[in-house]
Amino acid sequence: MADRFFPNVMPDFVSEMPTLSSTNLAEQEAGSDPLMKLLSMPYPSLSQQFKRVALDLNETIVKETWGVSGKPVHDFTLYSGALGTAFLLFRAYQITNDENDLKLCCRIVTACDSISLASGVVTLICGRAGVCALGAVAAKHVGDKWLLSHYLSQFKEIKLPSNLPDELLYGRVGFLWACLFLNKHIGEGTVPSLCMRAVADEIIQNGRALAKRQCPLMFEWYGEKYWGAAHGLAGIIHVLMDIKLKPDEVEDVKNTLKYMINNRFPTGNYPASEEDRRDVLVHWCHGAPGVALTLVKAAKVFGDSEFLKAAKDAAEVVWNRGLLKRVGICHGISGNAYVFLSLYQLTGNVEFLYKAKAFACFLLDRAHMLISRGEMHGGDSPYSMFEGIGGMAYLFLDMIEPSEAKFPAYEI
Numbered sequence: 518m519a520d521r522f523f524p525n526v527m528p529d530f531v532s533e534m535p536t537l538s539s540t541n542l543a544e545q546e547a548g549s550d551p552l553m554k555l556l557s558m559p560y561p562s563l564s565q566q567f568k569r570v571a572l573d574l575n576e577t578i579v580k581e582t583w584g585v586s587g588k589p590v591h592d593f594t595l596y597s598g599a600l601g602t603a604f605l606l607f608r609a610y611q612i613t614n615d616e617n618d619l620k621l622c623c624r625i626v627t628a629c630d631s632i633s634l635a636s637g638v639v640t641l642i643c644g645r646a647g648v649c650a651l652g653a654v655a656a657k658h659v660g661d662k663w664l665l666s667h668y669l670s671q672f673k674e675i676k677l678p679s680n681l682p683d684e685l686l687y688g689r690v691g692f693l694w695a696c697l698f699l700n701k702h703i704g705e706g707t708v709p710s711l712c713m714r715a716v717a718d719e720i721i722q723n724g725r726a727l728a729k730r731q732c733p734l735m736f737e738w739y740g741e742k743y744w745g746a747a748h749g750l751a752g753i754i755h756v757l758m759d760i761k762l763k764p765d766e767v768e769d770v771k772n773t774l775k776y777m778i779n780n781r782f783p784t785g786n787y788p789a790s791e792e793d794r795r796d797v798l799v800h801w802c803h804g805a806p807g808v809a810l811t812l813v814k815a816a817k818v819f820g821d822s823e824f825l826k827a828a829k830d831a832a833e834v835v836w837n838r839g840l841l842k843r844v845g846i847c848h849g850i851s852g853n854a855y856v857f858l859s860l861y862q863l864t865g866n867v868e869f870l871y872k873a874k875a876f877a878c879f880l881l882d883r884a885h886m887l888i889s890r891g892e893m894h895g896g897d898s899p900y901s902m903f904e905g906i907g908g909m910a911y912l913f914l915d916m917i918e919p920s921e922a923k924f925p926a927y928e929i
């Protein structure tokens with residue numbers, strides 16, 4: 518088990534030194550350990566460092582995935598392909614207002630257009646909805662009305678096959694999330710609530726059909742009853758909480774979460790699926806991190822202290838076992854850092870901000886070195902958003918203003 522993650526030997530908390538003279542003091546206390554220096558650095562200085570490194574990383578990622586004038590797109594997805602680069606550029610544009618980032622984002626989305634149409638996948642993270650949704654939002658910002666209406670009309674053309682799964686990466690909630698993304702960025706009603714409600718109805722109906730005693734909703738993907746964010750309950754419930762649910766549906770959502778809390782591993786981690794008895798995965802896709810984000814949202818939406826307590830328990834697992842030997846957001850350190858960011862945003866507790874900072878600083882200080890030595894996996898698609906350093910660059914951009922951070926393509 519130990520070889521999946523680095524033992525977390527970072528202190529549980531390090532105070533920041535707000536003034537110049539105390540910075541020197543902090544530096545003295547931190548000694549020669551560069552990671553400790555980063556952890557004690559005043560946030561405004563650290564934030565600038567995150568920004569510098571993130572923008573450098575963006576340049577590298579664009580060079581490797583797109584080149585100077587565009588490479589043929591083989592993998593268009595936001596998960597592991599070109600759309601991830603476009604999504605990263607859009608985030609950079611939101612922070613820097615650099616029009617070049619926005620224009621390049623638009624060009625990359627255009628290159629993904631026809632190949633995504635042929636893919637048959639309908640979701641935001643792995644399919645056509647991601648291209649149409651990001652394309653529309655980028656077109657709006659660039660002020661291109663024709664392109665905006667092109668992507669919106671293309672989005673409306675997306676048909677959900679009846680045998681679609683319900684999960685996030687390939688299923689109904691992955692499409693629903695794209696609708697929410699459009700409504701947030703283009704305007705409420707861009708996708709009418711009736712359309713979204715019809716998709717939610719099917720999801721709830723399917724969940725109830727597989728229900729068992731004490732667990733009112735259950736779903737399957739390729740025959741497995743997954744619990745995690747990518748393919749299972751955590752991801753499905755996360756998106757459902759953004760839909761206006763009826764009172765009986767709210768009860769089903771809450772009781773499903775309570776079932777998960779009551780049946781977690783004794784360590785506080787969560788099984789990857791109903792049948793999983795191996796307490797090994799502490800990823801966003803499978804395990805405590807993805808469940809923690811859903812619990813934080815449940816605490817926010819329902820105001821239930823049981824969910825907040827469980828989210829904090831899950832965050833403790835992430836702190837102890839979540840310094841993964843991988844870099845990305847799906848099953849890497851970058852994604853796990855968002856657990857602490859979401860708890861910081863809900864509670865205002867700076868200890869959670871510190872923990873997010875600790876994971877991000879660990880990457881800032883040593884990710885490149887660990888990857889080059891082969892001690893850390895750089896991802897099967899090493900520049901991608903969900904598996905590679907694209908996710909790390911996104912985290913660094915989010916660390917500039919941590920109260921605004923959102924797990925990419927997942928938290929609204």
Ligand SMILES: [Zn+2]
Nearest residue numbers: 800802847848
């Ligand atoms: Zn994963």
